Amino acid sequence: MRADAASNFARRDFLKLAGAATACGLAPARFAAGTNHVSLILDPENPTASSTPVKRAAEQLRQALASKGVGCAMEQSAEAAAGSSICVVVASPESQLAQAFPGGPTLTAPESLRLSPGKVGGVSAILISAADARGFIYGLLELAERVQFNSNPLAALQSKHVVEEKPANEVRCVSRYFCSEMEDKSWYYDKDFWSGYLDLLVASRFNRFAFSYGLEYDFPRGVTDDYLHFPYPYLIDVPGYSDVRVMQLAAPDGTRLATPVEISKAERDKNFEMLRFIAQETGARGLHFQLGIWTHAYQWTDSPNSYHHIEGLTPETHARYCRDALAIILKECPEIQGLTMRVHGESGIPEGSYPFWKTLFEAISGCGRTIEIDMHAKGVNQTMIDIATATGMPVKLGAKYSAEHQSLGYNQADIRALEIPHGNLTQTESALFSLSSGSRSFTRYGYGDFLHQDAHYKVLFRLWPGTQRHLLSADPEMAAGYARTASFCGAAGLDLMEPLTFKGREGTGTPGGRCAYADASLNPKADWQKYEYYYRVWGRKLYNPEAEPDTWQRYLRAEFGSGADAVETSLAFGSRILPLLTSAHLDSASNHDLWYELPTNMPIVLGSEPSPYGDTPAPKCFATVSPLDPQMFSTVREYASALLAGESSGKYSPIEVAQWIEDCAGASRDALNAARRTTRSQSSPEFRRFEEDVLIQIGLGTFFAHKLRSAVLFEIYQQTGNADSGKLALAHYQQAREAWAAMAQRAGRVYVSDISYGSVPKRRGHWSDRLPGIDVDLVAMQAQLQSAPTPTGSGQNASIAVQIACGRPKRPIASCAHRQPDDFLPGQPLSVSLQVAPSAGGADPATIRLFYRHVDQAERWTSTGMSPGSGRYTGMIPAEYTQSEYPLQYYFELQDGKGAACMYPGFDKTFSDQPYFAVSRKNLNADSTCSSIAPPGSACKSLPFLVPVRAPSDRAAIS
Numbered sequence: 001m002r003a004d005a006a007s008n009f010a011r012r013d014f015l016k017l018a019g020a021a022t023a024c025g026l027a028p029a030r031f032a033a034g035t036n037h038v039s040l041i042l043d044p045e046n047p048t049a050s051s052t053p054v055k056r057a058a059e060q061l062r063q064a065l066a067s068k069g070v071g072c073a074m075e076q077s078a079e080a081a082a083g084s085s086i087c088v089v090v091a092s093p094e095s096q097l098a099q100a101f102p103g104g105p106t107l108t109a110p111e112s113l114r115l116s117p118g119k120v121g122g123v124s125a126i127l128i129s130a131a132d133a134r135g136f137i138y139g140l141l142e143l144a145e146r147v148q149f150n151s152n153p154l155a156a157l158q159s160k161h162v163v164e165e166k167p168a169n170e171v172r173c174v175s176r177y178f179c180s181e182m183e184d185k186s187w188y189y190d191k192d193f194w195s196g197y198l199d200l201l202v203a204s205r206f207n208r209f210a211f212s213y214g215l216e217y218d219f220p221r222g223v224t225d226d227y228l229h230f231p232y233p234y235l236i237d238v239p240g241y242s243d244v245r246v247m248q249l250a251a252p253d254g255t256r257l258a259t260p261v262e263i264s265k266a267e268r269d270k271n272f273e274m275l276r277f278i279a280q281e282t283g284a285r286g287l288h289f290q291l292g293i294w295t296h297a298y299q300w301t302d303s304p305n306s307y308h309h310i311e312g313l314t315p316e317t318h319a320r321y322c323r324d325a326l327a328i329i330l331k332e333c334p335e336i337q338g339l340t341m342r343v344h345g346e347s348g349i350p351e352g353s354y355p356f357w358k359t360l361f362e363a364i365s366g367c368g369r370t371i372e373i374d375m376h377a378k379g380v381n382q383t384m385i386d387i388a389t390a391t392g393m394p395v396k397l398g399a400k401y402s403a404e405h406q407s408l409g410y411n412q413a414d415i416r417a418l419e420i421p422h423g424n425l426t427q428t429e430s431a432l433f434s435l436s437s438g439s440r441s442f443t444r445y446g447y448g449d450f451l452h453q454d455a456h457y458k459v460l461f462r463l464w465p466g467t468q469r470h471l472l473s474a475d476p477e478m479a480a481g482y483a484r485t486a487s488f489c490g491a492a493g494l495d496l497m498e499p500l501t502f503k504g505r506e507g508t509g510t511p512g513g514r515c516a517y518a519d520a521s522l523n524p525k526a527d528w529q530k531y532e533y534y535y536r537v538w539g540r541k542l543y544n545p546e547a548e549p550d551t552w553q554r555y556l557r558a559e560f561g562s563g564a565d566a567v568e569t570s571l572a573f574g575s576r577i578l579p580l581l582t583s584a585h586l587d588s589a590s591n592h593d594l595w596y597e598l599p600t601n602m603p604i605v606l607g608s609e610p611s612p613y614g615d616t617p618a619p620k621c622f623a624t625v626s627p628l629d630p631q632m633f634s635t636v637r638e639y640a641s642a643l644l645a646g647e648s649s650g651k652y653s654p655i656e657v658a659q660w661i662e663d664c665a666g667a668s669r670d671a672l673n674a675a676r677r678t679t680r681s682q683s684s685p686e687f688r689r690f691e692e693d694v695l696i697q698i699g700l701g702t703f704f705a706h707k708l709r710s711a712v713l714f715e716i717y718q719q720t721g722n723a724d725s726g727k728l729a730l731a732h733y734q735q736a737r738e739a740w741a742a743m744a745q746r747a748g749r750v751y752v753s754d755i756s757y758g759s760v761p762k763r764r765g766h767w768s769d770r771l772p773g774i775d776v777d778l779v780a781m782q783a784q785l786q787s788a789p790t791p792t793g794s795g796q797n798a799s800i801a802v803q804i805a806c807g808r809p810k811r812p813i814a815s816c817a818h819r820q821p822d823d824f825l826p827g828q829p830l831s832v833s834l835q836v837a838p839s840a841g842g843a844d845p846a847t848i849r850l851f852y853r854h855v856d857q858a859e860r861w862t863s864t865g866m867s868p869g870s871g872r873y874t875g876m877i878p879a880e881y882t883q884s885e886y887p888l889q890y891y892f893e894l895q896d897g898k899g900a901a902c903m904y905p906g907f908d909k910t911f912s913d914q915p916y917f918a919v920s921r922k923n924l925n926a927d928s929t930c931s932s933i934a935p936p937g938s939a940c941k942s943l944p945f946l947v948p949v950r951a952p953s954d955r956a957a958i959s
Contacts, residue, residue, distance in 0.1 A: 036071070038071070038154075038157070039081035039084040039087040039088070042054060042055065043090060043092070043095050046091060049091055049136055054136045056286075057136070057202075057285075058074070061144040065147055078121050081123050082121055085123075086158070087120045087125040088125070091129060092129055094106070097127075100120060100125075101127040102118065104162065104164070107129060107130060110131060110135075111134045111135050112130065112131045112135050112166035113130040113136070113139045113166075114163070114164045115128060115143075115162065115164075126143070126157060137285070141202065143156075145551075167205075168487065169493035172208065172542040173206065173208035173210055173288075173493070174206050174208075174209055174495075175211070175292065175462075175495055175497050176209075176211055177501050178213050178227075179215060179216045180225060180507075180509030181227035181307070182504060182509030183504035185252075187514075187527065190526075198287070200528065200536075208290055210340055213294065214230065215294040215502075220295065224506065225504075225506065226300065226306050226308050232321070232329075233245060233263075235271050236325060238324050241313075245263070247261070247310075249306065250305075252509070254507060275291075279333045280335055283335035288337045289335045289336055290372070291329070293339065295348055296360070297348020298310040319359035319360060320359060326364070330363060330364070340375075343375050343376065344378045352434060358387055361391050374397075375388060375396070379443060380440070380443060388457070395456065397457055398460050398461075399443075399447040399460070399462065400461075401494065402464075403464070403466070403586065403589035404464035404590050405591060405628070406464075406465075406466070406582060407579055409479070411914075412583070412631075413632050413915070414861060416586070418616075418626070419441055419444055421438065445589045446857050447855075447857060448856075449858045449886075451855050453887065453923060454885065454923070459490075461494045463482070466582075468575075469502065469591075470503075470516070470598075470755060471693040471697060472531060472690060473578075473697070474534045475537075475571070475572040477910035477912040478575065478579065479542070481912035481913060489887045489918060494542060502758070503757060505758050505763075506763070508759055508764055518748075518749065518751055532555065533571075540552055553568065559686050560679045562680075563675045563677075563679030569668075570671035570674075570675055570690075571690065573671065577701035578697065581596060583629050584629075584652065585635075585654065585708070586627060587599070587616055587625050588613040590615060592763070593612070597696070598770070599770070601773035604781060607780075608776055609780075612773075623635065623637040623711055624637055634651040634654070636654050636708070640801070643712075643804060644801055650902055654712055656809045658705040661708075665701035665702050692746070699743025702743075703737075703740045706736035706739065709728075710733040714729035716798055721789050725801070730778075741771060743767060744771060753765075812895075812902050814836050816835065818832070818835070821919050825921070829877060830877040830882055832874070832875055833874045833875070836871065836894070846895050846897045847894075847895045848868075848893065848894050849865055853889055854884050855887040862881070866892075873892075884921070889918040890917055891917065892904040
């Protein structure tokens with residue numbers, strides 16, 4: 001953290017904190033001889049080590065010790081620590097206070113830290129050294145957590161080895177959104193809520209918190225609950241715009257008022273006071289505070305039932321008002337260090353309205369301090385980038401990591417065909433979304449063409465809440481995968497749209513707890529407490545993908561005792577199911593359409609019921625649904641057709657995905673049973689919340705594993721008329737239905753009947769609501785099986801295909817070694833080679849193809865054959881292709897003599913690696929290294945490594 005940001009607090013706040021610290025025991029003191037006590041020295045010669053945020057972290061360490069009966073005193077010198085049980089020193093490695101500790105190089109990476117054991121005047125000690133205030137904070141809070149979760153607090157502070165860490169990602173952000181007046185005002189106004197929540201974020205090593213208004217709707221049409229949607233007039237009065245006001249037309253529950261009422265000044269002041277409080281509390285902990293304003297429309301389209309109406313603005317005054325309002329907010333909230341905005345048509349500002357953004361950004365360039373501009377990347381073009389960079393401020397483009405969902409932890413190798421520009425725009429699209437739905441449609445759900453080198457901005461990935469938004473989920477391996485790829489090709493990091501994002505959206509908020517438990521005893525005091533493990537895993541892993549497991553396991557041990565390991569394992573395997581489905585079979589890229597935790601049934605039988613999803617390929621049925629990553633995964637129809645034709649592909653098949661899901665569900669269930677036997681209390685709310693959410697994910701996995709097999713078998717039946725395939729398709733679908741019904745019945749005792757994330761049925765409801773759609777499709781399948789279609793394929797091939805669809809899939813087995821280039825020279829051919837050794841009983845591959853592409857989602861992949869020679873296959877990426885400003889990505893497809901195929905590097909057994917390689921062009925002025933874009937396991941210096949390409953079932957085996 002920059003020194004100015006670390007000390008960006010009013011003097012009265014510093015004095016208030018200093019006074020509190022003295023009262024609490026952070027003042028010089030002496031303890032009686034023989035008592036356990038700790039001395040804490042913040043280097044008085046180092047203004048960063050003794051800054052206000054660092055002192056706050058030191059106070060948290062003192063409180064943790066006090067809760068265990070250990071006193072702690074702030075001392076000014078090493079001599080004063082005499083007689084202490086242990087001394088904690090906070091200083092730079094160059095400080096005189098650090099001379100008695102093991103030496104080490106100067107820490108230069110932002111937020112890096114070192115914990116070194118040693119002695120101070122004969123007293124055992126630990127030195128916290130860091131490159132900046134945030135590093136010191138992380139070090140102090142690490143010690144505080146060791147004390148908190150250890151029965152012997154003094155032993156918890158002892159260390160035999162030096163621990164040194166630095167962050168893998170520049171930005172590690174959690175974002176929270178105000179989306180419902182009914183549900184969100186309670187936590188928005190609750191100062192105690194913010195204290196515990198922000199303490200957890202910084203202890204988990206997030207370094208940024210984003211608080212956002214204006215995302216209650218994708219587009220301001222059909223608006224009802226609109227409180228703070230266009231936030232300025234709800235927060236402040238703007239001089240010169242006395243006519244601007246908010247008129248309330250309905251109560252928070254939608255009841256219409258007899259007479260419109262103006263929002264009072266007292267309510268505005270309260271709202272703004274809380275924004276200032278949130279910003280101050282975020283900054284006081286050393287976190288970067290980012291304010292999100294996602295909507296700039298002040299009038300709604302086709303919204304006769306809106307709860308409020310903005311008066312006093314005109315198209316002529318709109319941009320100037322927004323500029324002047326934003327300028328006031330930036331002045332009154334000096335802790336704001338960045339702004340996040342969507343600048344495409346969903347903001348309410350038609351795309352191409354560049355004068356509006358130029359005017360608004362004048363507030364940023366004129367505020368007198370550095371403000372990062374984060375523009376939601378959808379539809380952004382060079383003109384918008386130039387407008388932002390012209391302010392002189394740092395610019396980031398907030399790209400969706402995996403559409404509006406949570407996929408496996410890698411950047412998709414390709415986009416769906418639906419996102420490739422097509423030019424057939426509707427009248428509305430032409431007027432409002434000419435870029436994001438037109439020539440720039442490939443930027444809707446990914447990094448687009450933004451990752452070229454030497455750009456004057458950085459890409460920041462944002463993980464949207466479409467796949468998992470309500471159920472507890474956390475897998476350390478998957479979080480590590482995200483951590484390794486959040487900096488892909490120089491990207492800045494990851495912004496997590498936290499659990500419960502969009503709860504109560506579109507006017508569907510209900511009183512009684514955001515977690516929507518039917519049993520009120522399951523509600524935590526604050527909503528974030530249900531997801532505490534999620535924050536701990538993601539925060540620690542985003543900071544360091546190789547973080548020590550104890551940094552999150554100690555929390556589990558405190559909650560579940562000897563059942564902690566089983567809880568971790570059960571939740572990890574269960575948490576892989578929906579991201580795997582997201583990557584392999586994505587009915588809709590929009591979270592507005594698809595909610596994989598509670599999905600509306602997509603029919604297997606075409607025409608049995610209308611498809612609930614708009615952005616899915618035609619004809620709209622389960623077999624044609626595209627993967628999020630069509631380069632790595634095949635559709636049901638694509639795979640069935642290839643089976644019947646005797647063709648093979650390196651792509652992962654729906655049957656492989658079904659098998660992986662079955663394995664994950666089985667391992668999660670086994671670990672859950674172990675957790676039940678060993679946990680401290682099966683009846684505690686903490687265990688019951690974990691147990692019920694895991695069971696729902698297991699039920700979802702069981703359903704979709706059977707449905708994937710059913711869909712492949714039904715496709716075989718439709719193409720061949722094979723009777724066995726039809727019967728088996730129906731049997732698997734019936735098993736899927738049974739799994740869903742059992743899961744829904746139990747969930748009915750846990751969750752309320754309407755878990756609401758939007759106004760239409762597919763964004764709200766309960767698992768039991770989805771059963772009728774499944775039943776309609778089942779009846780339609782039974783009807784179609786009554787009359788066999790005309791066979792179009794070989795009966796023999798059909799029998800083989802049925803066996804494969806019902807079995808455990810296997811792939812060719814070979815051991816591969818690849819030396820990844822450090823970089824490439826633009827305009828020069830890039831030679832890559834692959835060493836292949838068949839396993840025992842195996843054979844050399846018949847062919848190997850090299851697939852490659854620029855790291856540009858506007859482009860498609862190219863492939864070329866590789867030439868064999870002495871156990872090594874060589875391929876060439878042509879000189880004309882390397883003449884590019886983009887990095888290159890590539891992978892290998894191997895086929896054996898029997899036509900079976902696989903990919904290298906492919907997925908590992910936890911699905912947490914990057915299934916391709918990436919290499920940057922040579923740039924002597926850049927300090928980036930290949931480690932930021934190489935798949936896990938590859939060395940930055942391109943050292944060779946040997947990884948077996950195993951059968952998919954082995955790679956996904958339970959370990």
